Amino acid sequence: xxxxxxxxxxxxxxxxxxxxxxxxxxxxxxxxxxxxxxxxxxxxxxxxxxxxxxxxxxxxxxxxxxxxxxxxxxxxxxxxxxxxxxxxxxxxxxxxxxxxxxxxxxxxxxxxxxxxxxxxxxxxxxxxxxxxxxxxxxxxxxxxxxxxxxxxxxxxxxxxxxxxxxxxxxxxxxxxxxxxxxxxxxxxxxxxxxxxxxxxxxxxxxxxxxxxxx
Amino acid sequence: xxxxxxxxxxxxxxxxxxxxxxxxxxxxxxxxxxxxxxxxxxxxxxxxxxxxxxxxxxxxxxxxxxxxxxxxxxxxxxxxxxxxxxxxxxxxxxxxxxxxxxxxxxxxxxxxxxxxxxxxxxxxxxxxxxxxxxxxxxxxxxxxxxxxxxxxxxxxxxxxxxxxxxxxxxxxxxxxxxxxxxxxxxxxxxxxxxxxxxxxxxxxxxxxxxxxxxxxxxxxxxxxxxxxxxxxxxxxxxxxxxxxxxxxxxxxxxxxxxxxxxxxxxxxxxxxxxxxxxxxxxxxxxxxxxxxxxxxxxxxxxxxxxxxxxxxxxxxxxxxxxxxxxxxxxxxxxxxxxxxxxxxxxxxxxxxxxx
Numbered sequence: 331x332x333x334x335x336x337x338x339x340x341x342x343x344x345x346x347x348x349x350x351x352x353x354x355x356x357x358x359x360x361x362x363x364x365x366x367x368x369x370x371x372x373x374x375x376x377x378x379x380x381x382x383x384x385x386x387x388x389x390x391x392x393x394x395x396x397x398x399x400x401x402x403x404x405x406x407x408x409x410x411x412x413x414x415x416x417x418x419x420x421x422x423x424x425x426x427x428x429x430x431x432x433x434x435x436x437x438x439x440x441x442x443x444x445x446x447x448x449x450x451x452x453x454x455x456x457x458x459x460x461x462x463x464x465x466x467x468x469x470x471x472x473x474x475x476x477x478x479x480x481x482x483x484x485x486x487x488x489x490x491x492x493x494x495x496x497x498x499x500x501x502x503x504x505x506x507x508x509x510x511x512x513x514x515x516x517x518x519x520x521x522x523x524x525x526x527x528x529x530x531x532x533x534x535x536x537x538x539x540x541x542x543x544x
Numbered sequence: 545x546x547x548x549x550x551x552x553x554x555x556x557x558x559x560x561x562x563x564x565x566x567x568x569x570x571x572x573x574x575x576x577x578x579x580x581x582x583x584x585x586x587x588x589x590x591x592x593x594x595x596x597x598x599x600x601x602x603x604x605x606x607x608x609x610x611x612x613x614x615x616x617x618x619x620x621x622x623x624x625x626x627x628x629x630x631x632x633x634x635x636x637x638x639x640x641x642x643x644x645x646x647x648x649x650x651x652x653x654x655x656x657x658x659x660x661x662x663x664x665x666x667x668x669x670x671x672x673x674x675x676x677x678x679x680x681x682x683x684x685x686x687x688x689x690x691x692x693x694x695x696x697x698x699x700x701x702x703x704x705x706x707x708x709x710x711x712x713x714x715x716x717x718x719x720x721x722x723x724x725x726x727x728x729x730x731x732x733x734x735x736x737x738x739x740x741x742x743x744x745x746x747x748x749x750x751x752x753x754x755x756x757x758x759x760x761x762x763x764x765x766x767x768x769x770x771x772x773x774x775x776x777x778x779x780x781x782x783x784x785x786x787x788x789x790x791x792x793x794x795x796x797x798x799x800x801x802x803x804x805x806x807x808x809x810x811x812x813x814x815x816x817x818x819x820x821x822x823x824x825x826x827x828x829x830x831x832x833x834x835x836x837x838x839x840x841x842x843x844x845x846x847x848x849x850x851x852x853x854x855x856x857x858x859x860x861x862x863x864x865x866x867x868x869x870x871x872x873x874x875x876x877x878x879x880x881x882x883x884x885x886x887x888x889x890x891x892x893x894x895x896x897x898x899x
Contacts, residue, residue: 488722
């Protein structure tokens with residue numbers, strides 16, 4: 331099992347939700363788990379917004395210090411490299427979207443020798459709704475991240491309007507991209523409110539954290 | 545069309561393209577930078593032009609230039625950026641140029657912060673720039689409504705030859721929701737501006753688009769033409785939503801994102817047997833004075849909720865006059881009120897009045 335886990339993708343592909351849920355998943359088998367919010371471009375809906383919830387569950391959350399966490403400044407705390415190298419911890423990196431967000435992965439590359447990199451795709455999002463779109467986004471991001479991407483993740487969803495059909499349509503497209511790119515699919519994401527989804531890839535169930543009371 | 549998951553900012557961009565907008569000039573500012581980012585990727589795909597300007601002042605003047613040719617053009621910005629554009633917005637209103645502006649409002653005044661707020665209501669609806677002018681101002685409360693109102697903004701701007709503004713806030717700009725986009729507008733079917741637009745005076749008299757006349761009597765004529773136009777807009781284009789107002793005793797007034805939060809408050813209160821309804825202006829200019837005044841005849845009290853110091857509150861007062869009491873609740877600085885806290889504040893107001 332790798333020591334570190336990195337989730338990258340375009341804006342709004344679901345990286346943060348998956349990173350948080352993956353940290354919780356790791357916590358079941360591992361005593362020490364950390365999640366580093368190194369999203370340097372999103373102004374809202376970030377891991378740092380749910381620090382309390384995660385710390386209650388025993389996850390160490392690394393964010394920019396103090397009030398700086400409210401900014402959208404390109405801050406990567408020195409502690410991130412520390413946790414990536416600390417053998418006691420399984421560490422999850424929640425990376426910002428698009429080329430400008432993924433720059434951080436290139437910057438942290440010296441600390442990512444034992445890391446698994448996954449590329450998150452929601453085929454109901456602009457620019458990754460087709461196989462060609464996914465391949466284009468993959469090429470853009472892997473060039474900037476300067477690391478080899480190990481897995482694709484099918485996170486096709488329409489938030490609370492997600493259905494089995496929508497997820498399976500997404501699998502279809504992600505599976506084709508996986509064949510062409512010769513990169514396996516790590517899992518298909520299924521929200522907690524859907525049961526008995528007949529997915530062809532392993533299922534990873536998630537609970538939604540990035541939501542507001544409206 | 546199948547539904548897609550989009551952020552408010554992306555939704556406005558895609559809606560603009562489908563409405564026939566092929567020109568976008570803009571400068572990045574949080575929390576709306578995804579909009580220019582989206583346009584920079586999307587416009588080249590449809591044969592359009594995206595240009596990142598050197599400043600907001602340059603942006604608005606590029607809009608002025610593009611709008612002079614009668615083409616559909618848009619920009620988006622956030623609060624301090626919109627302040628910088630004010631001079632040009634006033635010029636465009638006077639020159640009667642159709643264009644769509646988007647202000648994804650953040651905390652202010654000054655540099656403020658990057659969280660959602662509604663402090664630019666006065667700027668949007670009462671002027672902002674200099675001189676006698678109005679903008680058509682549309683305030684969406686969901687991502688789907690942002691799509692629909694963006695298309696409407698282009699149509700109204702063209703119909704009345706006037707700039708229109710989408711008044712959003714950071715939350716709407718950043719939240720993701722499933723939406724359905726309209727079909728692409730056939731560019732050939734867009735309104736014909738050949739009677740005034742600068743399209744090359746080959747074989748005809750030159751057209752003049754200007755916001756200036758040295759002769760006060762001529763300028764006054766231009767003023768009166770605008771006044772007439774604004775009256776027409778006030779007559780034809782007032783839009784609002786009422787939610788459970790039929791039997792309501794108390795009406796919450798709110799716009800944009802807060803309007804949506806207030807809807808949850810209405811549901812909570814109804815479960816407790818309280819007869820609460822919601823009045824949500826969709827056009828904040830022209831403001832729906834008349835329907836709100838009519839409600840004032842029927843209900844006992846109004847409760848205005850905003851993410852500012854009480855800006856729309858003044859319009860609510862103009863509509864309700866002294867017919868019924870109006871209470872007010874607000875959060876500022878980028879803090880978004882929860883349905884619970886609004887409901888608690890409302891119950892306190894009710895309690896205060898029952899005594």
